[in-house]
Amino acid sequence: MLRTIKNFANLGDENAFAVLARANQLASEGRDIINLGIGQPDFKTPDHIVKAAVDALEAGEHGYTPANGIPRLREVVADELNRRHGADISPDSVMIMPGGKVTMYMAITLFGESGADILYPDPGFPIYRSMIEFTGARPIPVPLREENGFAFSAEELLSLITPQTRLIILNSPSNPTGGVTPKEEIDKLVKGLEAWPDAAILSDEIYSRMTFDGLEHQSLTSYPEIKDRLILLNGWSKTYAMTGWRLGFSVWPEALYDDVRKLAVNSYSCVNSAAQFAGIAAITGPQDAADDMMAEFDRRRKAVVTALNDLPNTSCAIPKGAFYAFPNISQTGFKAKDLSSRLLEEAGVATIGGPDFGVYGEGYIRLSYANSLENILKAVERIGDFLKANSA
Numbered sequence: 001m002l003r004t005i006k007n008f009a010n011l012g013d014e015n016a017f018a019v020l021a022r023a024n025q026l027a028s029e030g031r032d033i034i035n036l037g038i039g040q041p042d043f044k045t046p047d048h049i050v051k052a053a054v055d056a057l058e059a060g061e062h063g064y065t066p067a068n069g070i071p072r073l074r075e076v077v078a079d080e081l082n083r084r085h086g087a088d089i090s091p092d093s094v095m096i097m098p099g100g101k102v103t104m105y106m107a108i109t110l111f112g113e114s115g116a117d118i119l120y121p122d123p124g125f126p127i128y129r130s131m132i133e134f135t136g137a138r139p140i141p142v143p144l145r146e147e148n149g150f151a152f153s154a155e156e157l158l159s160l161i162t163p164q165t166r167l168i169i170l171n172s173p174s175n176p177t178g179g180v181t182p183k184e185e186i187d188k189l190v191k192g193l194e195a196w197p198d199a200a201i202l203s204d205e206i207y208s209r210m211t212f213d214g215l216e217h218q219s220l221t222s223y224p225e226i227k228d229r230l231i232l233l234n235g236w237s238k239t240y241a242m243t244g245w246r247l248g249f250s251v252w253p254e255a256l257y258d259d260v261r262k263l264a265v266n267s268y269s270c271v272n273s274a275a276q277f278a279g280i281a282a283i284t285g286p287q288d289a290a291d292d293m294m295a296e297f298d299r300r301r302k303a304v305v306t307a308l309n310d311l312p313n314t315s316c317a318i319p320k321g322a323f324y325a326f327p328n329i330s331q332t333g334f335k336a337k338d339l340s341s342r343l344l345e346e347a348g349v350a351t352i353g354g355p356d357f358g359v360y361g362e363g364y365i366r367l368s369y370a371n372s373l374e375n376i377l378k379a380v381e382r383i384g385d386f387l388k389a390n391s392a
């Protein structure tokens with residue numbers, strides 16, 4: 001018998017991929033499926049970004065790059081963060097990563113072990129908990145509640161920190177709720193963290209460019225007092241519709257940078273070279289396509305929330321960021337996962353049950369509005385017909 005490591009049994013999964021597979025299977029059997037399950041923009045990567053990658057390949061950029069990324073890209077990323085957030089980031093603390101996820105993988109690997117506690121948002125991106133459990137650390141959920149606009153309460157978060165806390169994971173704008181944590185709450189948290197100088201922070205800001213109603217994204221990089229323990233996760237996937245390119249970036253405290261570079265050298269060597277040239281074009285080139293995409297998401301956001309609030313026993317708070325709606329279905333009588341699975345099988349609408357994002361996700365389902373407005377409205381109508389025809 002093959003003997004893999006014991007902790008492997010603790011590694012979780014991302015149910016969104018299983019839902020996608022099931023939705024595709026049903027579609028291939030001829031069923032009419034509307035997919036609101038998947039967390040990726042339904043737009044094409046803008047042409048000038050694709051062209052930059054093609055040009056790079058044609059110019060012979062086929063080789064390894066430095067493990068931490070090509071210098072010009074790290075410079076462009078640092079400049080952009082400094083301009084946008086008034087941060088003071090050197091290109092030497094920027095790592096180019098194969099997607100956003102790998103930053104959380106590395107950060108949790110660096111801090112997680114038996115005896116360590118790691119705080120993470122719940123409901124939140126499922127990989128946080130999965131990776132924490134994989135390392136043997138204790139996952140401590142920080143509840144995100146609807147009545148707080150799905151933002152953490154700094155007071156509650158600070159009350160969960162103990163001397164065992166090694167890492168605190170934050171995510172705003174949030175997947176799955178679309179919640180955006182207000183500046184006052186982040187100010188309070190940063191102030192309170194003075195009492196816990198040994199706790200590192202991983203701020204997942206992958207949706208930083210995706211806020212609505214003129215709301216400014218509040219980046220943790222704007223706080224110089226935590227610079228020596230802040231890990232920033234961000235990337236191109238969502239902002240520029242580049243999920244399949246596998247391109248992300250992170251910013252690391254000086255004390256961790258070389259460890260992370262070594263993790264890269266020991267695993268993937270470097271990020272795909274052509275994708276890195278595309279990354280430069282994305283940041284330095286015209287932003288119209290990214291802005292147009294956000295305008296379209298905004299139009300859909302308003303429409304989907306209005307439609308969801310018209311459904312029986314369902315209410316939906318208006319999300320302030322990302323491209324997810326997280327309606328409260330607790331009054332329908334259905335358990336969230338049961339509802340989500342029946343919606344897929346019986347109504348042909350793919351959604352994700354809230355509990356796939358943590359225990360505090362019960363009573364909610366996630367709808368991604370990365371689909372045409374027409375399909376979204378048709379999907380909500382189908383959900384309404386299902387709720388009218390069925391009781392739990």
Ligand code: PLP
Nearest residue numbers: 039099100101125175206235237
């Ligand atoms: N962080 C959050 C909160 C996400 O929702 C996602 C993707 O869905 C990621 C990170 C991962 O991004 P990437 O596809 O660049 O790895």
